[in-house]
Amino acid sequence: YQKRKNEGKILKTPVSQLSKAQQEKTRQQWRSYCGGSYLNFPQSVSACISACLRDIQSWMDNHHLKLNPGDTVVSSSPTAKNIGVVMxxxxxxxxxxxxxxxxxxxxLYNTRRIRPFLTTYATQLLVQAMVLSRLDYCNSLLAGLPASTIRPLQLIQNAAARLVYNLPRHSHVTPLLTHLH
Structure with a gap:
C-alpha cells in the first residue's frame, strides 16, 4: 500500500490497482500476497520492467503519491516459492x-529414533501426518515428469512404509504402500 494525504486524511491505495492497462499492454501477471507483490514478465524483461516502472511513476505522480526508488527492489530469481511449491x-x-x-x-530420521516407543498405529498416524501429507501436497504438478526426477519422493515413501511396519531396509514395500494410503 502507498499512503497519500487527502484533506488531512491518510488514504491507502493498493499498489496492485496501479495500472490495469499496463498489465494488459505488457502481458505481465501481477499477484499480491501478504508478504508483497509478485510479478511475472515475458522474455523481454528489461524493456517491460522499464516501461512498467515509468508507468507506475507517472500514475503515482498523477495521484499525488511518491515512489521511493531507494526502497523499491527489483530482482530476478531462478526459483520462486508459490503456495508452498518451489518453482x-x-x-x-x-x-x-x-x-x-x-x-x-x-x-523420518526423528521418527525412527522414537519408533521403539510407538505402536504401529501411532507410527502410521505420525508418518501420515508429517511425511505422506507433504508428499501428497500439490503432487498433481509432478505428472509427466521423468521417473528419475520423481525417484527421491518414491524412496521417501518406501522408507516411510518400512518405518511404519518396522521392516528392514531391503524388504518389499508394494503391499505396505496399499495399507498406508
Whole structure:
C-alpha cells in the first residue's frame, strides 16, 4: 500500500490497482500476497520492467503519491516459492522435490529414533501426518515428469512404509504402500 494525504486524511491505495492497462499492454501477471507483490514478465524483461516502472511513476505522480526508488527492489530469481511449491525457471520442480525430500527425511530420521516407543498405529498416524501429507501436497504438478526426477519422493515413501511396519531396509514395500494410503 502507498499512503497519500487527502484533506488531512491518510488514504491507502493498493499498489496492485496501479495500472490495469499496463498489465494488459505488457502481458505481465501481477499477484499480491501478504508478504508483497509478485510479478511475472515475458522474455523481454528489461524493456517491460522499464516501461512498467515509468508507468507506475507517472500514475503515482498523477495521484499525488511518491515512489521511493531507494526502497523499491527489483530482482530476478531462478526459483520462486508459490503456495508452498518451489518453482524453477525450467519447471522441472527439482528444487521443490529436493526441499520436500529434505524435510521428509528429517521427519523420518526423528521418527525412527522414537519408533521403539510407538505402536504401529501411532507410527502410521505420525508418518501420515508429517511425511505422506507433504508428499501428497500439490503432487498433481509432478505428472509427466521423468521417473528419475520423481525417484527421491518414491524412496521417501518406501522408507516411510518400512518405518511404519518396522521392516528392514531391503524388504518389499508394494503391499505396505496399499495399507498406508
Amino acid at each position: 524453477d525457471n525450467r519447471l522441472s520442480l527439482s528444487q521443490n522435490i529436493a526441499a520436500v525430500s529434505r524435510t521428509c527425511r528429517f521427519f
